[in-house]
Amino acid sequence: MALNKLELLRIFCSAAELGNFKACAVKLALSPQAVTRAVQQLEQLTGEVLFHRNTRQVRLTQFGSQLYQDGRLQLAQLDALFSPRLATQDAQGLVRLAAPAALRPILSPLLLEFAALHPQIRLDVRLSDQHSDVVDEQIDLGIRAGLLRDQSFVALQVSEVALYLVASPAYLAAHGTPSDLAALNNHQQVSLLDEGTGRPWAWFFRDGEIYQPRQVRLLVNDAQQELAAVAAGLGIGQIADFLAQPLLERGELVRLLPAQEPTPWPLSLYRPQRGPVPARVRLLFDFLRDRLRG
Template identity: 50%
Template sequence: MLNRLEMIRIFCAAADAGSFKEAAVRLGISPQAVTRAVKELERLQGEMLFHRNTRQVRITSFGEALAERARNSLNQLDGLFERGAAAPEDPMSGLVRLAAPSALGRRYLLPLIDELATAYPGLRFDLRFNDQLADVVGEKIDIGVRIGVLRENRFVVRRLGKARLYTVATPKFLRKHGKPNNVEELQAMPHTGILDRDTGRLWPWMFSRERQMNAAGARFQCDDSETEYLIVKSGQAIGQIAGFLVEQDIADGKLVAVMEDYEPEPWEMYLYRPQRGPMPARLRLVFDTLAQALGAR
C-alpha cells in the first residue's frame, strides 16, 4: 500500500499530465501503479477524481480543486528541504544563546555583544552567565566559554589561551596581616571561598605541585567570582582570583600577588559549540568574533 505522500504525488502528476500513461512515464513507474494510487485516493476522499474510459481521462471538478490544494502542500513540503528554507531572510538575525563564567561574561563578553547587537539589529541574545558548568543540551546553548577541563569530545573547540590564578590582597590588608609565606599562614588569615552549588561545599584553593587548601574556614564565602573579587578589593580578605579579573589591578598596584612560588598551573580557556554540523551565519559571526577578541586578550 502506498504511503499517502506518494499517493498525492502520483495524483498531482496525473492531473498535470492529463494521462495516466504520461504520468507513469514522468514518474518512472507503471500505468497500473498510477491507476492504483488514484483509486485509493478516490476511496479515501469518497469522490471521483477523474472521468475515464478506455480512450481518455478527464479530471473532475473535485479533482481539480484537490489537485490545487495538493500542489500547494507539496510545494511547501519540498521547500522544507531546500537549503536554508526555514532560516530567516536576513542570515544575521535570530537567537544566539551564550554560556560563560559570570565574571568573564560580564567583563569581556558583554562589550562584544553590545558591538554585535549594534551592528546587527536582527540578532537576539540569551546570555547564561554562571560559574557552574552549563547544561549545554538542557539549556540549548549555541556557543560557550569554559575555563578548565573540557572533556566533551563531541564539542567543536577553539583554544583561547590560559587563565592564571593569583593569590592576591590589597596593600592595606597585607600591612595589617603580613604576607603569607606558605599555605598554613595563608589559612590563618581572613580569606574567601567560592561555593560549589552542585555539592554545597567550598572549592579548595589550588597550588603548584598539586597542593591544596581547604577553604572551609573562609571568612567570606559566595557563589560568584566577581563578588569574591570585590570582597578582596575592599581589603577585607585575601583571595585566589582568576587573572582576567585582577591582572590590571596588580599592574596598577591596587592588588598585590603573593605566594607566587605556589601559583598553580594556568587553566585552559576554551570557546566551544556543543555539536558538529552546519553552522548558521549568525552563529559563525558570533563564534569568530569571540574567538578573535578573547584569543587576543
C-alpha cells in the first residue's frame, strides 16, 4: 500500500527519534521492511540521504537531522490542530446563538451570567421571532418554541410555553368580554407580524383550531411591543405565558377563554449539526439547558 507524505514523515520521525528501524516498526505496528521502504521513499522525494546505515546502527545525516527537527515540529502542530478541545477551562472562541426575540427578558440575564463565567468565549446572539437560516448564519445553538421539523437537528426539550389569550381590564370594560372564539371577530386585536408572509401570525387554540386575526388595530414585529400594546388597551392578543404572567399577577391583564387554550408548545434547545461538539458550544448548551429547565 502506497503511503502519503504525512505517513512517510511520521515513520521517518519515529525512526529518527528511536535510532532503530526495528524499534520503530514495533512502536508503529509495522514490519521492519515497511519502515525501510518508507525511509527510502522519503529519500527519493527529498533527493537526499536521510540515514547513514550499516549492519550495526543507523545515524541521521545532516540533512536528515534538519528534516527531523522541522518534521517533528510540523507534526506536533498538526496533532494539536486536530486534537479534541475537551478541557473546558481552555474553552475559547465564538458561539452563535439564535433564539426568539420574545425570550429576551429571560435570556439577557442568563447570557450576561454566562459571559462573566467564561470571559474567553465570545457570543453572537441573533434574536428574532422568524426562524433563522442556521446554515447561512452559521448558527451553533438555537432555541425554538414548537415542533422542530428538521430531523438533522439535535434537540432537547427544556421547558414548555403556553399561549394565553389576554386583554387589559380597561379594554374589556369598554368592549366587553368575548364568550367564544367566534366573538373575537367583533373585537380589536393586537398581533405579531409574520415577516415571511407579511400577515399576522395565526392564533392557536385547543384541538388544533387556528384563528387568523382580522380586526388588527396594531401589527408589530416585536413581542415586547405586542405585550405593551395589549396592556395599554389597544385590543386582545395571544401572548406567551412567560411574558403575560407577571402582568396577570399584577392585574394588568385578564386571561380569556382558558378552556380554549392550546396544548403548551415544547421549548427546545438544539444544535443544527450532528458530530463533535466544541467545548465552548457544549458549555453554553449545558448552561442554558440547566437554566431554562422548568
